[in-house]
Amino acid sequence: QQQVKQSPQSLIVQKGGISIINCAYENTAFDYFPWYQQFPGKGPALLIAIRPDVSEKKEGRFTISFNKSAKQFSLHIMDSQPGDSATYFCAASNRGDSGAGSYQLTFGKGTKLSVIP
Amino acid sequence: GAVVSQHPSWVICKSGTSVKIECRSLDFQATTMFWYRQFPKQSLMLMATSNEGSKATYEQGVEKDKFLINHASLTLSTLTVTSAHPEDSSFYICSAPSGRSYGYTFGSGTRLTVV
Numbered sequence: 001q002q003q004v005k006q007s008p009q010s011l012i013v014q015k016g017g018i019s020i021i022n023c024a025y026e027n028t029a030f031d032y033f034p035w036y037q038q039f040p041g042k043g044p045a046l047l048i049a050i051r052p053d054v055s056e057k058k059e060g061r062f063t064i065s066f067n068k069s070a071k072q073f074s075l076h077i078m079d080s081q082p083g084d085s086a087t088y089f090c091a092a093s094n095r096g097d098s099g100a101g102s103y104q105l106t107f108g109k110g111t112k113l114s115v116i117p
Numbered sequence: 118g119a120v121v122s123q124h125p126s127w128v129i130c131k132s133g134t135s136v137k138i139e140c141r142s143l144d145f146q147a148t149t150m151f152w153y154r155q156f157p158k159q160s161l162m163l164m165a166t167s168n169e170g171s172k173a174t175y176e177q178g179v180e181k182d183k184f185l186i187n188h189a190s191l192t193l194s195t196l197t198v199t200s201a202h203p204e205d206s207s208f209y210i211c212s213a214p215s216g217r218s219y220g221y222t223f224g225s226g227t228r229l230t231v232v
Contacts (some may be wrong), residue, residue: 034221043123043210043223044161089160103214104151105221109160 003027006090008107013115019077021111023090026071030092034105035064035075038087047088048075080115087112119145119215123224130201130231138196138227139212145222147213150194152186154207155226167194201231 005024013019025033031052036044049059050064050073056066063076077084090108119141124158130136140150148169153161165181167188175181183205185197196212198205208226215222 036223041208041226041228043212043226045223047221049220104163104166105161105212109162110158112158 003106004090004092004108006111008111009109010112011114013077013080013113014082014113015070015082017115018081018083018085019080019115020074021088021090021113022072022074023092023108024070025092026104027092027094027106028071029082029094030106032093033064033066033073034091035062036089036091036107038089038110046088062067077113080113082115082117085113085115119220119222121147121211121213121222121224123211123227126225127228128230130229132201132202132231133200135197136201136229138209138211140194140196140213140224141165142192142213142215142222145213145215146191147194148191149214150188151186151212151221152184152194152196153210153212155210157208161210163197176180198229201229203231205229205230 002028003026009104024026034049035047035049048059048062050066052068088111091105093103093105124139124142136167150167152164154164155161164179165175169185169188173186189195210226211224212221
């Protein structure tokens with residue numbers, strides 16, 4: 001059972017456009033929702049993260065929108081650039097029964113973003 | 118801050134040999150380390166969770182005797198792929214909670230190719 005569903009699988013956006021990636025989750029115990037950027041052959045790098053007590057978080061060109069009632073969250077990349085071309089993963093986690101330090105991330109399947117000049 | 122150094126970045130080994138992958142937390146103490154496996158064009162699959170000073174917890178379907186995990190200190194966790202076979206070829210990534218509002222820091226990954 002996939003607990004975090006991500007769409008689209010791939011996305012092509014023109015330079016300067018807005019890239020939008022969506023995720024939906026099932027586990028209402030999740031309390032941390034990060035987005036990761038991964039370039040080929042590299043480990044994921046944290047882009048931006050949000051907690052369920054806010055509906056939106058913006059950092060530079062990256063914005064997370066969060067809808068707790070719908071159990072959905074999305075990543076918006078404004079003014080998309082060719083350097084943004086990468087695979088993006090949404091994820092979610094909860095504290096876990098063992099307390100701090102044991103919470104694991106559940107990842108979406110990823111979105112390959114291509115920004116064309 | 119919050120860097121996880123993973124080595125080697127790539128390794129080629131012969132079938133039947135063992136390979137050790139190291140992940141070190143450079144500027145924080147990693148009580149927990151998560152080990153992931155990633156196939157091409159796929160998402161990260163959690164293999165196991167290691168906690169300093171205790172036995173690792175393996176996800177269902179992951180052979181604990183093949184993927185040996187040691188977390189002997191707060192700054193070092195290792196994954197040893199024993200008796201490697203070509204089907205073990207994959208991208209292995211470690212990650213640790215870095216203690217800043219649930220943040221997780223990932224290593225740079227290890228590309229394992231078994232020939």
